[in-house]
Each structure stands twice: as structure tokens, then as C-alpha cells.
Amino acid sequence: MHRKTLVAFAALTGLTAAGTQAMPFGGGAAVTDRFGYSGTILRYDTLADARDGINSIDRIEVDDRDLSLSVTQDDRDYADANILMGSWWYTTDEQGRAGWGNTTGNTGVGFMQLFDDNGSTDTAVSMAFSNFDGTYYTDFSLSLSGENAAADDFARLSTYDNVNDGGAWYSYALSLTATGLQGQMTAPNIIEAGNHPTGVTGSFTGIFELTENQTSPANQGFYSVDFSLSMTNWAFANEGDLTGPYQVDGGIYPSEFRVLVGQVPAPGIPSLLGLGLVMLALRRRG
Known part of the structure; x- marks a missing residue:
């Protein structure tokens, strides 16, 4: 079991540490399709070459x-x-068969999956709301x-096809900033x-070893990924027509972005929240 340490951070403008109160942070979520x-x-x-980014033997465009x-x-x-x-x-199939005909979220080169459903593989996580416009973050x-x-x-x-594409992420990193939210x-x-x-800017990078070999042993090996995030999304473009x-209601699932704050400033102490940055940083160490 990993030990979890919570670290709180706030950026202030024109205020000194003596004029603020520490705000412990309690958790958060980013859930969106x-x-x-x-x-x-x-x-x-080799894994060493993949980590060093040298001597690549093939390049696959996604x-x-x-x-x-x-x-x-x-x-x-x-x-x-x-x-x-x-x-x-997601699908637009008339019979409602899940994933049927979906070549951007389901089948095709570049499909990836990391399904760590107990949070055991992360080494660092941080979440933050910012850019308060007077009504919303x-x-x-x-x-x-x-x-x-x-x-x-x-x-x-899925490097070359969607079969025998299991393996291990030796490392992975996601960084993004989502905009146009109505955080309150x-x-x-x-x-x-x-x-x-x-809107969104950001990237996903990682080192992956493909280990499955039932039918495609030639595909075994080490791969590095460098993906840029965008708002191009087939399922959302078919909003109202998904089955x-x-x-x-014919669309993708709702998005949720949340940060839990352990304590708000006492009356008379300047609010950190109103200054436009609330941040959660959780780190896991073995």
C-alpha cells in the first residue's frame, strides 16, 4: 500500500503569508469523455532506448x-x-450494439487503455481550478x-492492430488544462x-511494452507514445444520435470536475479562492 501525502498550494497577489490562513485540501475528480x-x-x-528516446526502429502516426x-x-x-x-x-448503430462502427474510440491504430481502478499506479497527481471571472472558475x-x-x-x-495489444505501461504522464468551465x-x-x-491543451506520454504474442509475436517490443489532446471527438460530434x-439522451456522459477543500478562510481573512487559484496536489510514495 502506498503512503499518501496531501500538499496544498495557493498563489496570492498582494498578500503576505501573515495575512492568510492555510487551507488543507481533501480530494478531487476529473471525469469526462x-x-x-x-x-x-x-x-x-530495448527499454533503455525507449527511455532515452534513441535508435527508434519504426514510427506510427495516430x-x-x-x-x-x-x-x-x-x-x-x-x-x-x-x-x-x-x-x-459509443455507437450510432441502429441496433444499439456498443462500439459498433466506432473507429475513433474503439477499433483502429492508436487505441490505448490504462484502467487502474484503485489508484495504485500513480506517483503524483495534482488538480486545480483557476481563472475566476467573478462568477465561475x-x-x-x-x-x-x-x-x-x-x-x-x-x-x-494498439500499435498496428487491435488484437494482442496487451502489455505494461512502464511510465505514463498526463498534463492538461481544460477551459470554458463553470466552476462554482x-x-x-x-x-x-x-x-x-x-477547450483543452495538454499531452499524454508514456513508455509501453507490448507483451501479448498469441498471433502477432512480431509486434512485441517497446514503444513510446506522444499524444496531444484536442477537442476533436467523434462521439460528441454525433451528439443526439448516439444509441x-x-x-x-443520445449524447456522451456528463463531465465532472471537482476539488474538495478541507477548510475555508475564517471571516476577516482574505479568501484564497477569490484570488483565482485553488490547487490540490496528492503524491504517492512507496
Whole structure:
């Protein structure tokens, strides 16, 4: 079991430490199917070469694909999890068969999966709301890094095809800033937004070893991924036309962004929240 340490950070303008009160942070969540990704996969003969980024033997281009994201740490509603994967279940199939005809979230080169549903593989997680416009916190930042996510975490990367693509993420890192949110203080210790973001910048990188070999042993090896995030998303573009059991009124599932604050400033002490940055940083160490 990992030991978890909470670290709180606040950026202040024109205030000294003597004029503020520490605010312990208690958890957070980033859950959305709104984003997409694209980029490159490089193949290597050895793990050392993959880590050093030298002597690649193949380059695979990955076109726009849909992303499902669920990163939660000590959250109010969800257990700890680090889930990043193609949103394979969305479909416009007339018979409602999950994933049928979905070539950007389900089948195709570049499908990836990290399904750490107990939060055991992360080494650092941080979440923050910022850019308070007088009504809403419009920006949400997330940083996640981890290691050694393998078969128990359903680790997959489709480098050449969608079969025999299981293996292990030796390392992974996600960094993003979502914009266009309507984050508000919904309770004395909770800031959250329930709308889909309208913009995103960020990336996902990692080192993956493909180990399955039933039918494609030639594909075994080491791969590095470098994906950029975007708002290009096939499922969202088909809002209103999605079918099957995994949709809401013909669209994708709602987005949730949340930060739990352990304590708010006492009366008469300047509010850290009103200055535009609330940040949660949780670190795991062995």
C-alpha cells in the first residue's frame, strides 16, 4: 500500500503569508469523455532506448481518436482511479450494439487503455481550478504521472492492430488544462463544474511494452507514445444520435470536475479562492 501525502498550494497577489490562513485540501475528480488525442508512437528494440528516446526502429502516426478520462483521488463520490482509454462504447448503430462502427474510440491504430481502478499506479497527481471571472472558475488543470501499470490494470496499446495489444505501461504522464468551465463553490468545501469544457491543451506520454504474442509475436517490443489532446471527438460530434445502452439522451456522459477543500478562510481573512487559484496536489510514495 502506498503512503499518501496531501500538499496544498495557493498563489496570492498582494498578500503576505501573515495575512492568510492555510487551507488543507481533501480530494478531487476529473471525469469526462469530451476530449480527443492524436500523435505518434515510436518503436524500440530495448527499454533503455525507449527511455532515452534513441535508435527508434519504426514510427506510427495516430490520427484523431476519442478519449475517456476518469482521474479521482480521495473524492466525494468516486473511489481512487486513474483511467485513460478510448471511449469504445459509443455507437450510432441502429441496433444499439456498443462500439459498433466506432473507429475513433474503439477499433483502429492508436487505441490505448490504462484502467487502474484503485489508484495504485500513480506517483503524483495534482488538480486545480483557476481563472475566476467573478462568477465561475473557468479553467481546470490536471497533472498525473505513474508507473508499472500492467495486466491487472488492463494495460493496452494498439500499435498496428487491435488484437494482442496487451502489455505494461512502464511510465505514463498526463498534463492538461481544460477551459470554458463553470466552476462554482457548491458547498463550503467543494468547488465543482458540471458542464463540458470548450477547450483543452495538454499531452499524454508514456513508455509501453507490448507483451501479448498469441498471433502477432512480431509486434512485441517497446514503444513510446506522444499524444496531444484536442477537442476533436467523434462521439460528441454525433451528439443526439448516439444509441445503445451507454449514452445519455443520445449524447456522451456528463463531465465532472471537482476539488474538495478541507477548510475555508475564517471571516476577516482574505479568501484564497477569490484570488483565482485553488490547487490540490496528492503524491504517492512507496
